[in-house]
Amino acid sequence: MRRAFTIAAKDTRERIRDRSAIVLGIIAPLGLAAIFSFVFNPIQNFSFHATYAVVNEDGGPASTVFVDQVLGAMQASGTVDVVSVDSVDEARNLVDSGADPFGGGDGIDGAFVFPAGFSDLVQSARPADFEVIINEGNGTAANVAVAVAKSYAGQLDSVRLAVATAEHLGDPVDRLQAGARAASVPQPVDLVDVPAAVKQLGDTTFYAAGLAIFFLFFTVQFGVNGLLEERHAGTLSRLLAAPIPRSMIIVGKMLTAFLLGLVSMIILAVATTLLFGAEWGNPIGVLALILAGIVSAMGIMAIVAGFARTAEQAGTFASIIGVVLGFLGGTFFPIAQAGGLLARLRFLTPHAWFMQGLGDLAGGNLADIIPSVVALLLFGVVTGSVAMLRLRKGLTP
Amino acid sequence: MTYVLECHDLHKAFGDLVAVDGIGFHIAEGETYGLLGPNGAGKTTTISMVTGLLERDAGEVTLDGQPLTSSTTEVRRNIGLVPQDLAVYPDLSATENLAFFGKLYGMPRKQAQARIAEVLEITGLADRADDRVEKFSGGMKRRLNIGIGLLHTPRLLLLDEPTVGVDPQSRNAILESVERLSGEGMAVLYTTHYMEEAERLCDRIGIIDHGQLMAEGTRHELVQMVGERDRIRLTASGALDAASTTLATVPGVKQAGARDGGIDLIVDDASALLARILATVAEAGVTVSGVDIDQPDLESVFLHVTGRALRD
Numbered sequence: 090m091r092r093a094f095t096i097a098a099k100d101t102r103e104r105i106r107d108r109s110a111i112v113l114g115i116i117a118p119l120g121l122a123a124i125f126s127f128v129f130n131p132i133q134n135f136s137f138h139a140t141y142a143v144v145n146e147d148g149g150p151a152s153t154v155f156v157d158q159v160l161g162a163m164q165a166s167g168t169v170d171v172v173s174v175d176s177v178d179e180a181r182n183l184v185d186s187g188a189d190p191f192g193g194g195d196g197i198d199g200a201f202v203f204p205a206g207f208s209d210l211v212q213s214a215r216p217a218d219f220e221v222i223i224n225e226g227n228g229t230a231a232n233v234a235v236a237v238a239k240s241y242a243g244q245l246d247s248v249r250l251a252v253a254t255a256e257h258l259g260d261p262v263d264r265l266q267a268g269a270r271a272a273s274v275p276q277p278v279d280l281v282d283v284p285a286a287v288k289q290l291g292d293t294t295f296y297a298a299g300l301a302i303f304f305l306f307f308t309v310q311f312g313v314n315g316l317l318e319e320r321h322a323g324t325l326s327r328l329l330a331a332p333i334p335r336s337m338i339i340v341g342k343m344l345t346a347f348l349l350g351l352v353s354m355i356i357l358a359v360a361t362t363l364l365f366g367a368e369w370g371n372p373i374g375v376l377a378l379i380l381a382g383i384v385s386a387m388g389i390m391a392i393v394a395g396f397a398r399t400a401e402q403a404g405t406f407a408s409i410i411g412v413v414l415g416f417l418g419g420t421f422f423p424i425a426q427a428g429g430l431l432a433r434l435r436f437l438t439p440h441a442w443f444m445q446g447l448g449d450l451a452g453g454n455l456a457d458i459i460p461s462v463v464a465l466l467l468f469g470v471v472t473g474s475v476a477m478l479r480l481r482k483g484l485t486p
Numbered sequence: 487m488t489y490v491l492e493c494h495d496l497h498k499a500f501g502d503l504v505a506v507d508g509i510g511f512h513i514a515e516g517e518t519y520g521l522l523g524p525n526g527a528g529k530t531t532t533i534s535m536v537t538g539l540l541e542r543d544a545g546e547v548t549l550d551g552q553p554l555t556s557s558t559t560e561v562r563r564n565i566g567l568v569p570q571d572l573a574v575y576p577d578l579s580a581t582e583n584l585a586f587f588g589k590l591y592g593m594p595r596k597q598a599q600a601r602i603a604e605v606l607e608i609t610g611l612a613d614r615a616d617d618r619v620e621k622f623s624g625g626m627k628r629r630l631n632i633g634i635g636l637l638h639t640p641r642l643l644l645l646d647e648p649t650v651g652v653d654p655q656s657r658n659a660i661l662e663s664v665e666r667l668s669g670e671g672m673a674v675l676y677t678t679h680y681m682e683e684a685e686r687l688c689d690r691i692g693i694i695d696h697g698q699l700m701a702e703g704t705r706h707e708l709v710q711m712v713g714e715r716d717r718i719r720l721t722a723s724g725a726l727d728a729a730s731t732t733l734a735t736v737p738g739v740k741q742a743g744a745r746d747g748g749i750d751l752i753v754d755d756a757s758a759l760l761a762r763i764l765a766t767v768a769e770a771g772v773t774v775s776g777v778d779i780d781q782p783d784l785e786s787v788f789l790h791v792t793g794r795a796l797r798d
Binding site for chain 2: 092103324
């Protein structure tokens with residue numbers, strides 16, 4: 090194995106000296122991330138924000154849960170702002186007039202009105218209404234308000250139906266307890282069906298991560314194409330004549346690819362965080378995704394090198410594959426928003442899994458990235474296994 | 487006798503093309519063995535099989551009695567390869583190139599450092615040791631190419647046409663290096679299609695064509711094999727007839743005849759007999775004012791055994 094590290098160290102030194110890896114692995118993605126983030130910034134156009142008013146004349150558990158948990162969670166995520174008003178008329182005026190209670194340039198997009206006795210009616214399993222006031226001109230924000238209200242109402246109905254069914258079957262139910270249970274229903278999580286990668290990653294982070302994974306494939310290529318370049322340069326015969334197992338030559342090249350990829354990704358993650366304020370997320374999760382991403386890139390680029398006859402041919406193939414996978418994987422724009430077949434096809438690329446993983450990491454906990462990490466590793470293992478067979482077969486001077 | 491390298495009945499075909507067809511030879515310690523043949527004769531394929539770069543279809547190769555295949559690694563530690571194409575890394579310095587291969591061959595750090603300095607001296611690159619190879623001339627790169635092969639002091643050095651495309655000055659430096667190596671006890675296998683290189687460097691020569699070893703031996707043996715002999719022309723004055731009669735009785739002299747202004751001789755080995763011939767004519771009262779020696783070269787041997795000229 091020491092010989093493999095010797096080969097990797099030599100290759101890395103060569104790559105640093107000819108600057109190609111530095112340009113493609115660090116400078117290009119960093120520069121493009123800066124340009125994309127500052128100039129185009131389309132993610133920001135997709136970002137959702139609304140301001141809602143609440144009139145809570147009820148004050149009971151059913152309305153309090155809605156205000157504290159449902160709207161509270163949205164408020165905590167920065168998606169909405171909530172303002173409490175005293176009367177229905179005031180709420181209606183605010184919505185109709187588009188008044189700006191926070192002075193931030195945002196008017197009131199909708200209002201939720203809970204009449205007095207709402208919780209009592211819910212707890213007694215009788216019909217209970219709450220009102221949503223919207224201004225049709227507020228578009229998405231108004232629709233979201235209606236969707237949230239309907240979702241919550243649906244949850245309450247489910248609980249109420251369960252209570253009624255139990256009573257009908259002769260099972261005595263403590264209505265107060267049932268009401269409390271109804272009040273603790275979870276917040277409607279299907280409020281907006283937007284993929285996590287888009288929902289959670291900010292624009293700067295999106296471009297930083299997207300371009301990093303896009304260029305990773307080109308950076309890794311410098312390592313795996315090393316065998317073809319050694320053959321072209323005539324040095325492969327010397328390596329093959331040396332007293333080392335042939336597999337160590339391939340391992341050395343793979344180590345080079347891994348090292349270049351790792352250094353490139355870490356520099357990009359740190360630099361975009363410090364320079365542009367990108368938020369990659371939990372460092373352990375990010376590192377896991379980066380490592381898995383490198384493995385997938387190594388596998389795919391190695392298979393290209395395994396089937397190419399020259400380094401130039403491999404470079405051409407790799408460029409085509411890298412660009413196609415990058416675009417399909419949504420590294421330049423949030424392809425998930427396109428919906429339909431394209432949005433589903435993106436998961437045929439490691440790029441999409443990497444972005445998905447970062448989105449999951451930003452929006453959840455560490456365990457959420459496991460599917461993405463597994464998918465990325467699978468890409469690497471499957472393509473890498475085929476590539477190893479091809480590369481070993483091609484180890485001739 | 488144990489030879490450093492022994493090859494028996496090597497065969498290699500690429501599809502229908504038989505590149506090597508039953509070649510066998512051996513090289514002793516301190517001996518330089520030349521494979522002389524035109525391009526495409528099978529020289530590089532033979533070297534590739536010897537080093538294990540190519541799987542052979544049949545035949546055996548042993549190094550110091552140990553079998554050598556493409557999967558044996560430790561035995562290869564005793565082989566130094568100088569490929570026909572330049573095999574150096576242009577982005578690294580000469581020292582870095584040598585250090586890299588020193589590590590691959592498992593040389594201890596201090597030993598490698600000392601040996602790198604030696605090799606840089608041998609190849610005349612000591613003053614450019616830290617320059618990147620991309621800045622070297624073609625001849626300097628060739629010398630470094632050889633230096634890498636020598637670095638780990640192998641028992642067997644394989645040089646595959648090391649002077650192709652080299653300027654005369656660098657070529658001479660390379661040939662001098664190779665001469666020095668065999669003097670140090672290294673066994674050398676040298677392939678070339680330059681007849682004069684084979685004559686100058688090689689203790690024994692194998693003439694190879696169409697993948698077959700057509701003839702083998704010292705230059706003298708090869709020349710004798712085809713009935714060619716050395717010619718000596720003396721420019722002289724005095725009793726030429728008497729002198730030539732005496733010369734004809736000297737062992738090794740096959741024919742001697744006086745002519746106008748001198749004596750012409752056909753001998754087995756001009757180099758070995760010249761001193762005695764000059765002494766004999768001096769005793770016969772002949773004054774010699776000039777000597778021309780015409781030795782049959784390997785070109786005529788190649789023509790004889792292959793039916794075509796080496797340059798065809």
